[in-house]
Amino acid sequence: MGISGLFSFVERRFMINHKLQYSILVVDGLNLAYSIYKDSPGMGQEFGGNYDTLYHKYMNFNAMLEQCNITPIIFFEGGIEADSGRRRLKRNNRLYKLSTCSNYDPLKEDKLQKSNSFPLFAKDVFMRACKKCNFKIIQSDHESHEEMAELAKRLNCPILSNDSIFIIFGTNLIPFKYLESPEKVKHFRESSLRCKMVSIDRFLEDLCIKRSQLPFLAILLKDEYIDKIPFFHEIVYFPQVEAEDQTYSLLAAMDIVKAFAAVVLSNDYPKISLESTLSKVIDVILEIRVGSELKEMTIPFSESDVVSLPNLKDMPDLPTGIRKQFLHQVLKLNDNDLEVVAQFPDEVQIFMCSIIYCYCRANQASFKIHGLVLMVVLLKIIEISYTNTEDNIERNRVAILSEESIENNPRSNIKDLWNNIDIEDCISAFKILPELHRFQLDIVTKGQGKGYILSESQSPSTYNIKIVHNYSEFQMVLFFTMYLNRLLLCPYEDTNSILYFNSSLLYSLTSHIMANERWLDGLLGCKSLHKLLQKVDNLFSLLKQDKHGNPTPQQVKEERAYPIIDDPGSDEIDVITDTIAYI
DSSP: OOOTTHHHHHHTTSEEEEEEOSEEEEEEHHHHHHHHHHTOSOOOTTTTOBHHHHHHHHHHHHHHHHHTTEEEEEEEOOSBOOSSHHHHHHHHHHHHHHHHHHTOOTTSOOHHHHHTOOOTTHHHHHHHHHHHTTOEEEEOSBOOHHHHHHHHHHHTOOEEOSOGGGGGGTOOEEOGGGBOOHHHHHHTTOSSEEEEEEOHHHHHHHHTOOGGGHHHHHHHTTOOOOSSOOOOOEEOOOOOOOOTTSOOGGGGGHHHHHHHHHHHTGGGSOOOOTTOOSTTOOOEEEEEEETTEEEEEEEOOOHHHHHTOOOGGGGGGSOHHHHHHHHHHHHTOOHHHHHHHHTSOGGGHHHHHHHHHHHHHOOOTTOOHHHHHHHHHHHHHHHHHHHOGGGHHHHHHHHHHHHHHHHTOTTOOHHHHHTTOOHHHHHHHHHHSGGGTTEEEEEEEETTEEEEEEEEOSOOSOOOHHHHHHHHHHHHHHHHHHHHHHHTTOSSOOOSGGGGOBHHHHHHHHHHHHHOTTGGGGGTTSHHHHHHHHHHHHHHHHHHHHHTTOOOSSOOOOOOOOOOOOOOOOOOOOOOSOOOOOO
8 A cells, every 4th residue: 555655755766777678577357457547547436447458558668678678577566464454444445445436426527536447357357368478476365575576686677666655665666657657668679668666775775774674654654564464354445336225236146255255265164064053154244335335244144055066186186077067056046047158268257157147037128138238249259359360351251151051040049140150240330330330449450460459539418327236246246256267267168258348339229229128130231240139039038938937948956965074184274354455
């Protein structure tokens, strides 16, 4: 969080010009991800985040580091902290951010609104951009300022962060705002990155103190200097833009949150049997919004929760089918649901599991499955055109050749239709649907073909917070479903589907669908898109009948409870619930 007033003090006296080139750079990962988001327009924060656009921003920054031959080490802190005044201060900070997000007004020209929001998947998107560039990534379980500073000192390199706390750890610090922009570096084809750096030597000399005295300075400045941090079973996450008068969006995902916490804590349990008491079960603390207040909630565990629990240590030895079955139990997916999921490509199946979970419990008219599917399809095809332009000509040729056989084949499934979407149909959709006229497809020329990047040319004329709230609930469900899937060692493919999530586009599609009952007829000219969406419509119409208790061709079978797993007796391992760091 930094030390109040310290940056203002050092900016006036201890900044020096510096160039980064052929060097190592320790990066405060979450701080950088947030800084890039805050300084970038068109991130759709009022709707929940435009992750496709944000991914391109992160990739542009990473490309700048590569151009200047800078080797970054991306360090992500965890959420574990000391039970002290600092912990209470962070809780108050989260409450303030939550209040701002719950009263978001896009008509206000208020920079604080954006600075207090951070899209739920932004960290995940940044990590994917870093992995794409093969950057080294370190994820800590707890606050790790001291470890990050020690790493920088051993490597004799500066730290990139806006957190002034690194100054009192005796490291040279580069604040993000003093970096040259990626656009400028790219335009002038520069091979070094100009910046300004806090000179720790000047700082120490001017204050007449030694490096060994810095810990005492930390105490005087009322920051924590802790040798050992105690662990709390607490889940912390980013507040989202939502309606304050509606039920808190996290509650839509409570079943999944509960399972997530249970799996993470599974190593803390003794050997479990039906006769065992629950007195030894560790509770998990969760912060939720009640009206405009932030309250702590303890997640209770029933006996059935404990018995059906897969042990984290045993997870590598469990068959994929068993791990999948546990996820299905948590999401309450029956055989008919799974038949629908199986029709979609592997890369979006976890996305579809989350959609069906929300579809089963949502009565709101503004939760539109077609909008979600169409958003993913459009952005997926656009991204393919951008990243793989040289293959576009061949891809379109194959699509045209196979279109007739697919259209005339009644057995064509979602995967067949999905893999044969024509990019020209996607481009036409933006011209045909009125609500999409405020978007534009910027052409990028590469090799023998051309690709596209989606951008938002103007804001929508209306703002319906109920639509935003419903998709905030969906993001919460998707977020914890994806993390639970990872804890279960990915029985479903851990995909880049979140990169095909643009909440501004989703909001516009939903607005159009709600206002036009026969909206699908408008896409008749986009044959490949229309065929896919018609198939989706038919599938979910049958699913809707099933959810309302009407008879279906196949009787739904109740899935067996997860078998009791006997702990082989290995030493207990401390497991931290919170790997989701926050600002």
